Amino acid sequence: DTGVSQNPRHKITKRGQNVTFRCDPISEHNRLYWYRQTLGQGPEFLTYFQNEAQLEKSRLLSDRFSAERPKGSFSTLEIQRTEQGDSAMYLCASSGGTVSYEQYFGPGTRLTVT
Amino acid sequence: GNSVTQMEGPVTLSEEAFLTINCTYTATGYPSLFWYVQYPGEGLQLLLKATKADDKGSNKGFEATYRKETTSFHLEKGSVQVSDSAVYFCALIIASGGSYIPTFGRGTSLIVHP
Numbered sequence: 524d525t526g527v528s529q530n531p532r533h534k535i536t537k538r539g540q541n542v543t544f545r546c547d548p549i550s551e552h553n554r555l556y557w558y559r560q561t562l563g564q565g566p567e568f569l570t571y572f573q574n575e576a577q578l579e580k581s582r583l584l585s586d587r588f589s590a591e592r593p594k595g596s597f598s599t600l601e602i603q604r605t606e607q608g609d610s611a612m613y614l615c616a617s618s619g620g621t622v623s624y625e626q627y628f629g630p631g632t633r634l635t636v637t
Numbered sequence: 638g639n640s641v642t643q644m645e646g647p648v649t650l651s652e653e654a655f656l657t658i659n660c661t662y663t664a665t666g667y668p669s670l671f672w673y674v675q676y677p678g679e680g681l682q683l684l685l686k687a688t689k690a691d692d693k694g695s696n697k698g699f700e701a702t703y704r705k706e707t708t709s710f711h712l713e714k715g716s717v718q719v720s721d722s723a724v725y726f727c728a729l730i731i732a733s734g735g736s737y738i739p740t741f742g743r744g745t746s747l748i749v750h751p
Binding site: 527529556564566568571579614616618624625626627629630 | 669671673678679680681682683686726730732737738739741742743744
């Protein structure tokens with residue numbers, strides 16, 4: 524088991540550009556989560572998949588953000604028309620437990636919008 | 638709704654000192670409780686967990702006991718090391734209605750000096 528991986532690890536983009544991040548969860552995990560984290564804060568929930576179904580999406584999530592998990596394995600998070608306020612660490616986590624539901628996090632993708 | 642409150646940081650200690658990081662929660666159901674640790678530039682790592690009242694989670698010398706009567710899950714370590722310097726997050730999950738979305742505290746930064 525190689526754990527959760529995320530690519531790229533760092534992304535610098537200009538305001539107005541689109542960016543896409545990828546997350547590969549632990550292979551047997553059916554739940555996948557995306558979070559955003561800014562300096563000095565805890566992870567902020569963005570969206571959640573169970574298999575390929577997107578079951579919940581934060582009300583705070585702008586419609587510029589979209590996520591997919593087409594085959595119930597890897598997931599992508601796209602941000603369209605990036606803004607400077609989108610600069611943050613984007614974390615992915617997966618979970619498959621039926622008792623305690625702990626999540627396993629990837630290393631994150633740090634986005635800088637200039 | 639659900640919430641997690643952690644003590645404000647940073648917590649600054651000398652090596653071999655005793656550590657306590659307080660965590661209290663409010664929850665609409667019966668949560669599982671977690672402590673995660675985040676080292677600079679990395680994602681969150683699960684440190685320990687407890688799934689029912691009076692359970693004690695432990696790992697790498699850290700311990701926390703699920704106290705339902707005081708709705709607390711304080712993190713303790715008897716003798717900290719410089720390598721323990723990181724940010725610690727308390728979290729809860731209530732798996733009700735098929736939703737497995739965790740609630741995180743804001744994190745407590747720990748700085749250990751030699």
